[in-house]
Amino acid sequence: MAAKFELKKSKNDKFVFNLLATNGQVILTSELYESRASALSGIESVRKHAPQGGRFGRLSAKDGSPYFTLKAGNGQVIGQSQMYTGAKARDAGIESVQAHAPGAGVDDQTAA
Numbered sequence: 001m002a003a004k005f006e007l008k009k010s011k012n013d014k015f016v017f018n019l020l021a022t023n024g025q026v027i028l029t030s031e032l033y034e035s036r037a038s039a040l041s042g043i044e045s046v047r048k049h050a051p052q053g054g055r056f057g058r059l060s061a062k063d064g065s066p067y068f069t070l071k072a073g074n075g076q077v078i079g080q081s082q083m084y085t086g087a088k089a090r091d092a093g094i095e096s097v098q099a100h101a102p103g104a105g106v107d108d109q110t111a112a
Helices: 036-049 087-103
Strands: 004-009 015-020 026-029 056-060 066-071 077-080 105-108
Touching: 004 036, 015 036, 015 087, 026 077, 026 087, 036 066, 036 077, 036 087, 056 087, 066 087
Parallel strands: 004 105
Antiparallel strands: 004 015, 015 026, 056 066, 066 077
8 A cells, every 4th residue: 555645524524634654554643624625735735844854843742652743834733643652663653754745645535
C-alpha cells in the first residue's frame, strides 16, 4: 500500500484527514475543518511543510508520552501524531511523515 491521506467527515459534520503510512498506520491527524476545501488546503500545507524538520514540535503529554505536531508557515498546528512509547519512536514517526507526506495521494471518503 502506498502512503495516503484519508479525508473523512467527522460525526459533527466537520472534515478531518489522517496521513497513513505504507503499513496503513495513522502517522498524522489534522484538526477539524469546517469545509472540504479547507481540509484539502490543510493536506497541501502538510505536503509543503513536512520536509522541513524545523516545522515539527517534539512534545510530551502530561503522562510523559512523546508526540509531535507539524506547524504551517503561520505557526498554526496542521497535524498531530499519536502518542508514542519513547522519543526514538516519535522521531521515527516524524521521519515517516517527512518521507511520505509530499507524495501521498488523497483518498476522499467524503464524496457522495
